[in-house]
Amino acid sequence: MKNWLFFIVTAVVVFLLGMLASSVIxxxxxxxxAYTPKVEINENEPRNDVWGKNFPKEYQSYLQTLDTNFxxxxxxxxxxDLLEEDPNLVILWAGYGxxxxxxQGRGHYYAIDDIQNTLRTGGPxxxxxxxxxxxxxxxxxxxxxxxxxEKGIDEFYSGKWASKGxxxxxxxxxxxxxxxxxxxxxxSRPALVEAFDSMGKDIDKATxxxxxxxxxxxxxxxxxxxxxxxxxxxxxxLVFPWKEGFSAEDMEKYYDDIGFSDWTHSLSKAPMLKAQHxxxxxxxxxxxxxxxxxxxxxxxPYKSEGGQKFTDHHIQSPLNNVANSCQVCHRxxxxxxxxxxxxxxxxxxxxxxxxxxxxxxxxxxxxxK
Numbered sequence: 550m551k552n553w554l555f556f557i558v559t560a561v562v563v564f565l566l567g568m569l570a571s572s573v574i575x576x577x578x579x580x581x582x583a584y585t586p587k588v589e590i591n592e593n594e595p596r597n598d599v600w601g602k603n604f605p606k607e608y609q610s611y612l613q614t615l616d617t618n619f620x621x622x623x624x625x626x627x628x629x630d631l632l633e634e635d636p637n638l639v640i641l642w643a644g645y646g647x648x649x650x651x652x653q654g655r656g657h658y659y660a661i662d663d664i665q666n667t668l669r670t671g672g673p674x675x676x677x678x679x680x681x682x683x684x685x686x687x688x689x690x691x692x693x694x695x696x697x698x699e700k701g702i703d704e705f706y707s708g709k710w711a712s713k714g715x716x717x718x719x720x721x722x723x724x725x726x727x728x729x730x731x732x733x734x735x736x737s738r739p740a741l742v743e744a745f746d747s748m749g750k751d752i753d754k755a756t757x758x759x760x761x762x763x764x765x766x767x768x769x770x771x772x773x774x775x776x777x778x779x780x781x782x783x784x785x786x787l788v789f790p791w792k793e794g795f796s797a798e799d800m801e802k803y804y805d806d807i808g809f810s811d812w813t814h815s816l817s818k819a820p821m822l823k824a825q826h827x828x829x830x831x832x833x834x835x836x837x838x839x840x841x842x843x844x845x846x847x848x849x850p851y852k853s854e855g856g857q858k859f860t861d862h863h864i865q866s867p868l869n870n871v872a873n874s875c876q877v878c879h880r881x882x883x884x885x886x887x888x889x890x891x892x893x894x895x896x897x898x899x900x901x902x903x904x905x906x907x908x909x910x911x912x913x914x915x916x917x918k
Contacts, residue, residue, distance in 0.1 A: 590729035593698055595691040597722035604723075604732070606854055611722065611862035614658040619869045621887075626865060628663075629653035644815030645823065646680065657721035657864055660689045665714070673711035681710035682785040687738060688768035690717045691724035694737040702739055706784050726764040734760040738767040744789035761843035762832065769828035769844075771800060773809060795830045847874045 587602045594600065601608025620627035631651045632638055642648040650668035654660075664670070664685070673679030684706045687693055696716060697705045705713070728735040736742055736752060741763065745752040755763055774785035793799040793806075801822070804810070810820030832838055837847070845860060850873040852861045867874035871883045879886055 592729060593691075593695040593724060594729060595695050595719040595722075595724055597691070597720065600723035600727075600729075606857065606859050607862045610852075611658075611864075613863035614656045614865070617655045617659070619866065621866055621868045623868065624653055624866065625869065626656045627653065628655050640816070642821075642823065645812045645821070647823065660721050661717060661719075664689055670710060673709065676712040677709055679709050679711050682706070682774065683708045683710055683713050684774055684785045684787050685710050686713055686717050687740070687787055689721065690719050691722050691737075692717045692719050694724060697739070703781055703784050703786070706786055725767070734764050736763065736767060738787075740772065740787040740789055741767045741770075744791045747792045758841065758843055761845040762829065762838075765844040765848075766829035769826055771825050771827040771830060773804075773811065791830075795833050797824070797827075797830075800827075800830075842878075846877075850874045850877065 588599060590600060590603065597608065597611065601611075614626070617626045617628065619625045620629070629652065631653060632648075638651065639648045642651075646669040652663065652667070655663060670681055671679040687706075693705070696713065725737055726734055734757070742752050752763065770789055772787055772789055775788045776783055776785055778784070778786050790800045790803040793803045804822055809822075811823050812821055813819070814821050829844075832844060847867040849860050849862060849864055850870065851858055852873060853859075861870075861873070863870075868887055871886055875886050876883070
């Protein structure tokens with residue numbers, strides 16, 4: 550009886566060890582062959598589905614950005630009419646394009662659709678019509694690096710927004726951030742490189758961890774159009790106002806020194822500045838940058854699938870992926886972390902505006918639906 554029992558136990562152990570060995574071999578084989586190129590990706594290839602043939606896991610996670618159901622008190626991917634939520638902005642921005650239309654962005658996949666549908670374009674009827682310059686396409690598509698390479702940077706910035714609409718058709722994606730030769734992170738927009746040059750810094754010396762934020766900084770930053778650059782007069786050239794530093798006070802000093810304003814207020818007649826989307830500056834002057842955390846660590850955390858570790862390209866709010874983003878460092882429970890974020894001082898429900906009105910944001914319960 551003991552011999553039979555010993556035989557059965559041995560057989561079970563051998564079977565389990567065999568299954569484990571088979572699993573390990575399969576995972577090694579997956580890791581070995583997962584990134585074997587199936588197609589050749591040319592320089593400035595703008596089509597994300599072509600890149601997806603070589604990098605299916607990243608591409609499949611990127612397609613999840615189609616989902617716009619998540620909304621939080623800090624934003625999310627759900628479209629919200631911010632002028633409806635806060636009508637005071639119509640007065641605050643009187644005479645500026647954002648007083649006509651201003652929506653919560655739905656994410657990278659919808660960048661082209663959303664700019665085509667905004668009232669800020671003025672509904673151009675031809676390539677030379679409308680208030681917006683061609684420069685406004687800069688952060689909307691991987692077609693932009695291709696067009697800059699074909700036409701030249703100055704020529705790309707020249708003309709009206711409508712003049713290049715037929716050539717900007719691919720959604721924000723792979724070529725905006727990656728080198729097709731080795732998939733390393735790269736800067737595809739000249740404004741960021743030029744901003745570093747203005748500060749006496751060499752962006753080519755950035756570490757991989759720094760690049761995990763800098764590829765975001767190409768677009769998620771404050772900017773203005775400089776039409777007075779020597780040799781480029783009249784061209785609305787994209788510039789980041791970082792020469793004096795990254796804080797709001799530094800950028801205000803920069804604008805004051807050159808006498809720049811975004812527009813003249815149609816009611817008060819005062820020269821006005823509007824911060825566009827200073828995500829990188831806000832990050833850089835905060836605690837996460839001090840601790841060496843990158844933008845991608847929270848918005849595109851690493852994940853494992855089939856024994857492979859890769860960056861999740863479902864770019865989204867960390868509050869919709871707390872386990873893989875926040876809880877890597879913060880050990881509180883999910884509900885507690887969300888509560889802490891919603892009660893953070895920068896998330897106050899009411900803030901006085903310059904006209905003495907109260908800025909009322911949507912109730913938290915409404916945004917969670």
